[in-house]
Amino acid sequence: MKINVNGQSHEVDVAPEMPLLWVLRDELNIKGPKFGCGIAQCRACTVHLNGQPIPSCSLPVSAVGDGKITTIEGLGSPDAMSVVQAAWVEHQVAQCGYCQPGQIMTATALLSSNSNPSDDEIDTAMSANLCRCGTYPRIRAAIKTAASNIREIELSPTGATTASEGEST
């Protein structure tokens, strides 16, 4: 079957019930999405399916169909980070860093639909993602910085870039 990841089409030959996470990681060598629990409890595996955050550990690859998958690699790179990734660096969020791809994907999806989230809205959006290092206070700060930067970009005359920059459409 074919799947579209970060704007590229890939042919994969796997069991149709294989979770998307393991197709990405072991078949396509896309290692940003992480395995943490396998039952959608930690969301380290979060990717976007048509812009929505989903736990890739629990989605059979056959359910993806023509959907567009974006992983953390599709947001930006160390040399060209997305607004959200840059805010993560600015606030020095990561400790062990293992959950952060999932946190960044969830935050990016939140900010794509709401560039001025309240604390309650941030709580609701982010509470599915587990961080065992306890970086939550800095995640909140980074989301607020990213939101403010996104609003500035939206208001700027050229205003095309958003949090979902790099996301394949």
Added chain:
Amino acid sequence: MSKLGTITRRTFLFGSVAIAGGLGFGFYKYKQPIDNPLNSDLADDSSALTPYLLIDQSGISIIVPRAEMGQGVQTTLAALVAEELDVTLEQVSVIHGPASAAYFNAAVLEEAFPFSSIDTGAMANGMRNFVHVPAKLLGLQITGGSSSVADAYEKMRVSGAAARNVLVKAAAQQLGVSTNSLRTENGSVISSNGETLSYLQLATSAAAIGPDSELQLKPKSAWKILGKSQNRIDIPAKSTGTAEFGIDVDLPNMVYASIRVNPSLGAAMNSYDASKAQGMRGVKKVVAIDNGVAVIASNTWYAFKAVNTIEFDWATADYPLDTAAHLKAVEDSFTSDNQDSQFRDDGDVEKALENADQVISAEYKVPYLAHAPLEPMNATAWLHDGKLEVWAGTQIPTQAVKEAVKITGLEPINIKIHTTLMGGSFGRRLEMDYIIQAIKVAVEMPGTPVKLTWTREEDMTHDNYRPIGMARFKAVVSDKGPTAIDFQLAGASVNASQMGRLGIPAAGPDITIVQAAWDQPYGVEHFRVTGYRVKNDFPISSWRSVGASQNGFFHESMMDEIAHSQSLDPMQMRIDSMTHEPSRKVLEAVAEISGWGTDLAEGHARGVAFSLSFGVPAAEVIEIAIIDGKVKIVNAFAAVDVGTAMDPRNVEAQVMGGLNFGLAAAIMGDININDGQIQETNFHQYRSMRFYQAPAIKVRVLENGDRVRGIGEPGTPPAAPALANAIFAATGQRIRELPLSKHIGFI
């Protein structure tokens, strides 16, 4: 300015770890230098100036031989070398380097001796120095005990200074000028008339020169990197999905494995039937490994799926079969024949209790806990061309070499351990189980690299757990504070369990049973602390802050009960009875930043707790709100003293993380045993703190302590008691058992 004594070419590698003669044991062997492990792998145009520094034509690499588990050690330790070498962090690359005895950690063993970490008496210091000898004999390259910075503080700065020294000498020779006329800046030696030679140009000739016998380290006032917040070197990769953890290792023609091992921990496998697994899609091989079976497949998920179809006949566990029986064993251990230690016995406790009009007493309990780092246990091994390579997140790479020698029979020189980034550890990756399994699987697949990944279920149910424990106290309290305390603590020995698995003898009392209980700097006239050892074979281990993780809760709940028994302010009583100035100051600081004593909104309350662990005094205040009878944690405040903060923003991060880790366990951490097997299998049952539960945290970092300390663990112990004490302040309910959610609801 710090002056180091005579340093020879060979021993400058190890900083000033010198001992003043007279120690018989192992002295000769100790004096033998350990070979620089970088020399064996060097290309002709490379120079290993010390085991911490490699300069070749591609640039300057600093070797940080400690495990990056999220604590920022790679950045902070690299900064020690960079500061003295006069390079910026941007100019260097940082690598973990090989497993080598040259990277032994002396500081980690210091906590093993019964001298309070703040005791600067001659006997205590003498023992601490002695520790450097066995640590080197063991060649233990270990990350743990919040010891990395303390261990590296001098030896890595000395390495940087020694390298700078020989680079300057090489430049002096080349330019025909005196070293006095040269200065260094940003990776170059610069002459008085502006000629500039880069370290890269000088490295080859510098490698042939010995450093001066006396080196001077920079005074703090001259520091450009240390003492200042740095951007962590690992964060850009960790923010873009490009950081390579153990689980991300990818090798040509690699295959993927998973394993199921007897869920009765340590017990045998009688038989198994893997006939279903054999024919499944993607499955390449099924192999029995000790007391379990591994499946090797073309994709991790195929291996997970196949391993779950195997039917097993497991042997029964050797330890008590359910949680109640484990707790009963703890209850029954408060007897003289189980006494393990009594490191504190001030005054006459018996008499004071006898003569008192009133004695208060209580009993406390804590459960088993899992480490549950977010990256499940995994390791990759590849047996090829008479060599074994292993990629693993491990806190003891030298131990991994030993295990590999035992399994393969290869010489250590043919075994290479690549220590990867770790997706958390909290003590879990001090164990060798997953590495041993990966090597054994690789032996079954010669020539092919195999990555073994545990399911979360395997990980949760095959941990080595924070031990279940209890404490009892009796106290006499005056209107000023406690005058007599009899404090008894019981639990199994972490040292015996953990060291036993590493094959290292752990004789004598286990200080972790009474850690952060016997050594707290409260002045109490009659004060006795007794540890009791529970004996069973259930595997336990160090869990972030080790004994302090439960004893902080016991001790500081007790202090709160003592204060309230005489209607004393729990903050003021602690401040008044502190005998250690830096400890008093962290309490005063946390009182200030938390607004202790000022009015709070209706339904809000504060609790305070203090713990001295790993030499770091830490005081925390938790502010909660009671909403519809449930607890919401609103704010948290922490003050810590690390002596000298190498990187203030990273210290703050570790305190925040440690505090949240403590709160998560206090609220809901609970591991139970039934029929010999762990009942909690994944994060839906072993729950952890979620985003909405995390308080805002304010941290103040003080520097009044006498020497540099590590901060990975000390933020954890005060969190649970500060929360429990806040619940008491809000509701009058004294909860004496963790997790707190057994007794009160949380939002």
